[in-house]
Amino acid sequence: MDHLKKEQIQWRTYQARVLANVEDYLDDQSIHLIAPPGSGKTLLGVGIIHRLQKKTLVLVPSLILKEQWLTALRRYDDLLKVSDELLRPTDITVTTYQELYSKKKEEPMYFEEQRIQFLVLDEAHHLKSSWxxxxxxxxxxxxxxQTLSLTATPPFDANRKEWQRYLALNGEIDEEISVSELIKEQVLAPYQDYVYLVSATAESNQKFEQFLLEQNHIVQVLCSDSEVTEYLLQQSFLQTPLEETAFIYKNFDYYLSCLFYLNEQGYTLKEEHWTVLGLDKRTAIPEQTKQSLRDLYSYLFKVQPDLEIFNYLKKKKWLYEDVLHLFPEYTLNNEYKQNIPQLKEAISHIVVKEESYLKQEFSCVIFMDRIKKEVLQGEEQEWAYGVVPTFLDLKELLQPQTELAAICGEFLLISYHIGTERYSAYRASFQNHPSYEGYYYLPLTERNKAKVLVQTTELLDQKVIQVLVGTISLLGEGWNCPAVNTVILGNRSSSYVQTQQIRGRGLRKTSEDKLTNIWHLGLVFPNIPLAEQPDLFPITRRLSYIEGINNIEELPLITTGSERFGLPQVATLEQIDTYTYQQLFIAKERKLHLETWQTALLQGTRLSMPLFLKETTETTEPINSFLSLNEQPKKGFWASLTSGELASYFSERRREKNWRKKCQQKEQLLEALSHLLREDQLIKAEDQLEVIVTSNSFRCELKTASYHNERLFVEAAKELLGEIEEPRYLLLVGENRYAIPERYGKKKQEAERFLKEVQKRLPTAATAYTKNPKGRKLLIEGRLQTLTNEKKETVIQRKIWH
Structure with missing residues (x-):
């Protein structure tokens, strides 16, 4: 499509939709678009530039992308005035982030002086803090x-500060073109993600258990230090809390952590503390948590750093360089080294299985972080993990007809047969060695690297080579081989951005029956909860942002969320092996997965963002049941009577009645919110609120064709229904407390307007300003509701194709 003139272009559905909505997106001076690799982002960017007709600067992260943009602009319209020099701009100038950064001291007023009106930030996820x-x-x-930001992989897993910086530069997301939409339009191929669980060795497991025991011991010390106890008991805000309410409300998290601490020491709370908290004496005081211990010791370190406990934490390496590092994460470096044979065996197992399933149709790429070239010079192979050791292992296992190659920035390893036939131009550079008998070693230089990579990619695309082992630095972002149908992430994926970039290498569509299997390796410590797994949990968190097939209903759904992988929450060795063998068995059924994708795609037209609300206890696992709207059959009155379960029958009916009453109130609040957003023309008249309540779940969604409108509603609804943090205004409905969303909670006038709309449905509702003592107390009561409730209301956002 990039080769067409503007008059010849047949815009795809999603591209036409974006172009039609450009003016709406610019209401905040920015357009922020997310679209997968292969969706035609560059051409779409060119179309937007042409539509706006403004003096434009396009910034890209690499010279390859710079050339791609220049080519696309010139082919689109050869009358466009295009420059590739930052300091000699024309109507449209294309350069790199690096060049702009290097010239920023010379040209601090560049945009103003050159009258740049439109800035395009391509691959916006690359924007590091300096840029x-x-x-x-x-x-x-x-x-x-005005700005246009284009990316396939926004940093969804960034911390809050990094994410806020990202949005400050790029603006709120206006449109997210989903992979599902591109699969439905037959632009990309369907896929299936799998997690291969690798059991940690007994030695690794022992080390991790020792780490957990050590952490528990430190926590016990932190929960019962006599010097800390003595210090706290002398503090006036704990001795006479009613006289110190100003301090308490200002430092409430610290105050609360002190109460938790003293409660666990066996001290009884005074009457005044219950008054300050606004709680009944019968309320159970929550147990100390990691966060409350952080609150306690962070404040103590600030005001009393000479306490002996901090010397203890220094020895335990929880305090260094004058900064507290409470609950440090487990470092996996040594454990990865100890488990290298198992990780390599996992890769070999996957490759051999996929080879047996696909035979001559097999086209696989294995991504590694490191080369480990020293293995070619005789270093022990068993404990090395990288391109070379993986290549040498596979060399001995694959069928004779399966062609294997390895490539990185330094060399290519290619079989004698392919090397002689296809790389004859480099014959003078071929080297032989007993370590890789049957294969040539071709050194790569700056002169031949690009050509050798292109040639190797073409051979993989033609399935002349079936398996290619390579480094992410060479085969990551920007590399493209449409034929690939098996992707193995042998790297230690560091981020959602990198994971998505690697996955994208296998999603180009080449035929009607193409389906790509994508394999993730997860090191698992047996009998440890999933949420505490130091390697597996980060992987599942990253995968939770990626949409895929979820078989939780009668008909398959396409959803985000890690629950679709069905990982065991606490796995024994036997369960780990069973899960992995199931994954390998299911991976064979590519035709079935293709049919499942087609069935799921027929159920919808877009990826929507409903919110789910559910009451959970500490022992409840809020996984598939969050999304399921199917009711479990319940025993009726007579069945309960005859089975002697009448008490539980009435108890369940009371619970359900209370739940539905709570949900009715929440629905009325959302109606008020959507009415105001409509009144302010932030959402359209035809955008309708849909709420579905079952006996144990609540689902709300804005039925709209606009991603921008839906995201705006969802963010406000999450503030309203979610855990109360630090809102400026509170909404009071009986005993319940809600945060007024920031959009209506910044000014008194807007908060009162929000209240009036709520009162049309809930006449007794009121508001409270939280920045004075009275409001602060109400805010604290609202936050305590969450802590002291036996059942916690959890809000989860999922994306669902429907």
Whole structure:
């Protein structure tokens, strides 16, 4: 499509939709688009630039992408005035982030002086802090500047501060073109993600258990230090709390952590504490948590760093360089080394199985972080993990007809047969060695690297090579081989961005029956809860952002969420092996998965973002049941009577009645919110609120064709229904407390307007300003509701194709 003139282009459905909505997106001076690799982002960007007709600067992270943009612009319209020099701009200038950053001191007012009106940030996830700082400063000097941000992989798993910086530069997300939409339009191929569980060795397991025991011991010390206890008992805010309410409300998390601490020491709370908290004496005081211990010791370190406990924490390496590092994460470096044979065996197992399933149709790429070239010089192979050791292992296992190759920035390893036939131009550079008998070693240089990579990629695409082992640095972002139908992430994936980039290498569509299997390796410590697994949990968290087939209903759904992988919550060795063998068995059924995708795609037209609300206890696992709207059959009155379960029958009916009453109130609040958003023309008149309540779940969704409108509603609804943090205004409905969403909670006038709309449905509702003592107390009561309730209301957002 990039080769077409503008008059010849047949825009795809999603591209036409974006182009039609450009003016709406620019209501905040920015357009922020997410679209998978292969969706035509560059051409879409060119179309937007052409539509706006403004002086434009396009920034890209690499010279390859710079050339791609220049080519696309010139082919689109050869009358466009296009420059590739930052300091000699024309109507449209294309350069790299690096060049702009290097020139920022020379040209601090570049946008203003050159009258740049439109800034395109391609691959926006690349914006590191230094680049984003420079761009934010330039934007500040140019208040009328409009921006377009394009990315396939926004940093969804970034911390809150990094995410806020990302949004400050790129604006709120206006449109997310889903992989499902592209599969439905037959632009990309369906896929199936699998997690291969690798059991940690007994020695590794012992080390991790020792780490957990050590952590538990430190926690016990932190929960019962006599010097800390003595210090706290002398504090006036604990001795006479009613006289210190100003301090308490200002430092409430610290105050609460002190009460938890003293309660666990066996001290009884005074009457005044119950008054300050606004709680009944019969309320159970929650147990100390990791967060409350952080609150306690962070404050103590600030005001009383000479306490002996901090010397203890220094020895335990929980305090260094004058910074507390409470509950440090387990470092897996040594454990990865100890488990290298098992990880390599997992890769070999996957490759051999997939080879047997696909035979001559097999086209596999294995991504590694490291090369481990020293193995070619005789270093022990068993404990090395990288391109070379993986290649040498597979060399001995694959069928004679399966062609294997390995490539990185330094060399290519290719069989004698393919090397002689297809790489004859480099014959003078071929080297032989007993370590890789049957294969040539071709050194790569700056002169031949690009050509050798292109040639190797073409051979993999033609299935002349079936298995390619390579480094992420060479085969990651920007590399493309449409024929690939098996992707193995042998790397230690560091982020959602990198995981998505690697996965994207296998999603190009080449035939009607293509389905790509994507394999993730997870090191598992037996009998440890999933949430505490130091390697597996980060992988499942990253995968939770990725949509895929979820078989939780009668008909398959396409959803996000890690629950679709069905991972065991606490796994024994036997369960780990069983799970992995099931994954390998299911991976064979590619035709079935293709049919499942087609069935699921027929159920919808877009990826929506409903919110789910459920009451859970500590022992409840809020997984598939969150999404399921199917009711479990319940025993009726007579069946309960005859089975002697009448008490539980009435108890369940009371619980359900209370739950539905709570849900009715929440539905009325959401109606008020959607009415105001409609009144303010932030959502359209035809955008309708849908709420579905069952006996144990609550689901709400804005039925709209606009991603922008739905996201705006969802963010406000999450603030309203979610855990209360630090809102400026509270909404009071009987004993319940809700945060007024920031959009209506910044100014008194807007908060009162929000209240009036709520009162049309809930006449007794009131508001409270939380920045004075009275409001602060009400805020604290609201936050305590969450802590002291036996059942916790959990809000989860999922994306569902329907």
């Amino acid at each position: 984003s700082d420079a761009l934010l400063q330039l934007k500040m000097h140019t208040p009328q500047l």
